[in-house]
Amino acid sequence: MKAIGTSMTCLKESDGSDTEDFGSDHSEDCLSEASWEPVDKKETEVTRWVPDHMASHCYNCDCEFWLAKRRHHCRNCGNVFCAACCHLKLPIPDQQLYDPVLVCNSCYEHIQVSRARELMSQHLKKPIATASS
Numbered sequence: 001m002k003a004i005g006t007s008m009t010c011l012k013e014s015d016g017s018d019t020e021d022f023g024s025d026h027s028e029d030c031l032s033e034a035s036w037e038p039v040d041k042k043e044t045e046v047t048r049w050v051p052d053h054m055a056s057h058c059y060n061c062d063c064e065f066w067l068a069k070r071r072h073h074c075r076n077c078g079n080v081f082c083a084a085c086c087h088l089k090l091p092i093p094d095q096q097l098y099d100p101v102l103v104c105n106s107c108y109e110h111i112q113v114s115r116a117r118e119l120m121s122q123h124l125k126k127p128i129a130t131a132s133s
Contacts, residue, residue: 050073050079052080054080055080058082058085059079059080059085059104060085060086060104061082061085063082069082070083072087072102074102074103075095075097075102075103077106079104088104089103090103092111
């Protein structure tokens with residue numbers, strides 16, 4: 001295993017074959033450095049940002065970036081947007097982003113709908129209180 005920051009990356013040992021698999025996707029094979037307990041794969045995933053040099057236009061409205069029209073990365077999807085298409089903020093606990101961070105309009109809407117569904121689902125699972133006489 002190779003330590004990177006505060007997490008562990010799993011590397012299989014070489015058996016000399018050409019079909020060697022470096023970097024297992026199996027979360028049960030990786031251990032948390034702090035607790036030595038298995039880590040859920042979801043907890044270790046990060047959003048990969050589109051590099052600035054790869055984005056000359058807004059991913060949503062296709063306007064061209066220049067000195068006065070700056071690039072903004074959505075912290076949820078990683079795409080590059082103009083300020084008009086990426087100005088809203090939300091916490092993203094799934095990515096350990098507990099303070100509000102910049103998200104694009106599409107991700108904002110998607111996250112809000114998902115959270116509303118989750119809250120509704122939790123509310124529907126609660127037992128109905130009955131009045132007793």
